[in-house]
Amino acid sequence: xxxxxxxxxxxxxxxxxxxxxxxxxxxxxxxxxxxxxxxxxxxxxxxxxxxxxxxxxxxxxxxxxxxxxxxxxxxxxxxxxxxxxxxxxxxxxxxxxxxxxxxxxxxxxxxxxxxxxxxxxxxxxxxxxxxxxxxxxxxxxxxxxxxxxxxxxxxxxxxxxxxxxxxxxxxxxxxxxxxxxxxxxxxxxxxxxxxxxxxxxxxxxxxxxxxxxxxxxxxxxxxxxxxxxxxxxxxxxxxxxxxxxxxxxxxxxxxxxxxxxxxxxxxxxx
Numbered sequence: 410x411x412x413x414x415x416x417x418x419x420x421x422x423x424x425x426x427x428x429x430x431x432x433x434x435x436x437x438x439x440x441x442x443x444x445x446x447x448x449x450x451x452x453x454x455x456x457x458x459x460x461x462x463x464x465x466x467x468x469x470x471x472x473x474x475x476x477x478x479x480x481x482x483x484x485x486x487x488x489x490x491x492x493x494x495x496x497x498x499x500x501x502x503x504x505x506x507x508x509x510x511x512x513x514x515x516x517x518x519x520x521x522x523x524x525x526x527x528x529x530x531x532x533x534x535x536x537x538x539x540x541x542x543x544x545x546x547x548x549x550x551x552x553x554x555x556x557x558x559x560x561x562x563x564x565x566x567x568x569x570x571x572x573x574x575x576x577x578x579x580x581x582x583x584x585x586x587x588x589x590x591x592x593x594x595x596x597x598x599x600x601x602x603x604x605x606x607x608x609x610x611x612x613x614x615x616x617x618x619x620x621x622x623x624x625x626x627x628x629x630x631x632x633x634x635x636x637x638x639x640x641x642x643x644x645x646x647x648x649x650x651x652x653x654x655x656x657x658x659x660x661x662x663x664x665x666x667x668x669x670x671x672x673x674x675x676x677x678x679x
Contacts, residue, residue: 431481433490436472439508439528442499444481455488455500457509462531468508471527515626520582523567523604523625534564535676537604541629549676550646551605551632554653556672557665558606567625571601582623589619605632 434450435443439459441452480491481499489496503509505517507527512518522529522537529536535552542548555565561578568585570577572592579585585602589609592600599610602622609619615631616622622631639649650669651662 433476433479433481436469436477439468439503442476446481453488455503455509457500457504457511460508460510460528462528462536468528471506471508519625520567523565525564533676537565537625538629541626542633547633547636549673550636550650551629552676553669553673554632554636554650555604555606555629556676557654557668558601559604565604567604567623567628569601569603569606571606572597573599582620585623586620593619603628605629607631607635 431444431446433442434445437443437452439461440455440457442455443450444453475492476490476499482489482491482496484496484498488499490499490502492502500509500511501514501517504511504514505521505526507521507525507529510518518540519537521527522532522540525532525536533539534556535549538548538552538555539545542551552565559565559567559569559576561569566578568579568582570579570585570589570592577585577588579588589600589602599608600619601608602619604625605628607615607622607628609622612631612635613622615634616627621627636646636649636653639652640646643649643652647666651666654665655661
């Protein structure tokens with residue numbers, strides 16, 4: 410279907426990039442749109458699985474505001490859309506705003522899910538964890554840990570750091586990263602990073618850099634690894650969770666475990 414539309418653009422299809430007179434004029438669903446090219450309309454499917462957690466009307470309203478009436482172009486086999494005088498991949502735009510799922514676009518996919526953009530806003534609190542981890546039970550455990558560690562406005566927030574007991578929440582990964590570098594330059598080494606607040610002083614060997622530690626999937630996978638290692642060491646998930654919080658002073662883990670249990674129950678009963 411997409412190829413037939415590309416061919417319909419005529420001679421400009423011979424070039425790597427084509428900016429024609431086509432317009433996006435309608436919506437069938439999250440990954441299928443109606444394109445008008447010189448008076449001829451047809452449906453074009455974008456590669457990616459539609460995400461459906463919210464009301465369909467929410468996506469329609471977003472699309473009407475941001476996509477309808479915009480110019481359409483082609484680059485290779487990618488459909489482009491003109492927004493504020495800049496061309497964007499329509500597929501990546503839909504992934505990054507949380508309306509389609511396409512695992513090949515790793516960064517855009519993770520940012521959308523972790524920041525709960527678009528359809529992800531209506532998903533369960535452990536949605537990003539189920540996206541990354543194959544084991545649903547362990548996904549719930551890591552999600553409840555994250556709720557304890559980085560909760561912001563009711564949900565785990567990926568761009569969270571903690572220095573000397575003070576949590577800081579940032580709008581973007583870049584902002585969080587720059588603050589980490591600033592803190593390190595000032596002499597701080599015990600910095601908790603990301604969704605599951607992994608301590609850089611003790612666990613930096615799992616990452617190539619603090620930027621890497623902020624990556625939602627890497628942060629989640631390392632947290633799972635740490636918890637599994639602790640569980641094998643102590644023979645108990647409860648003790649593993651206490652130690653995840655503070656292995657030096659285990660007595661501090663009681664309240665943490667209680668808070669974890671509440672978060673776990675909330676996720677399980679969602």
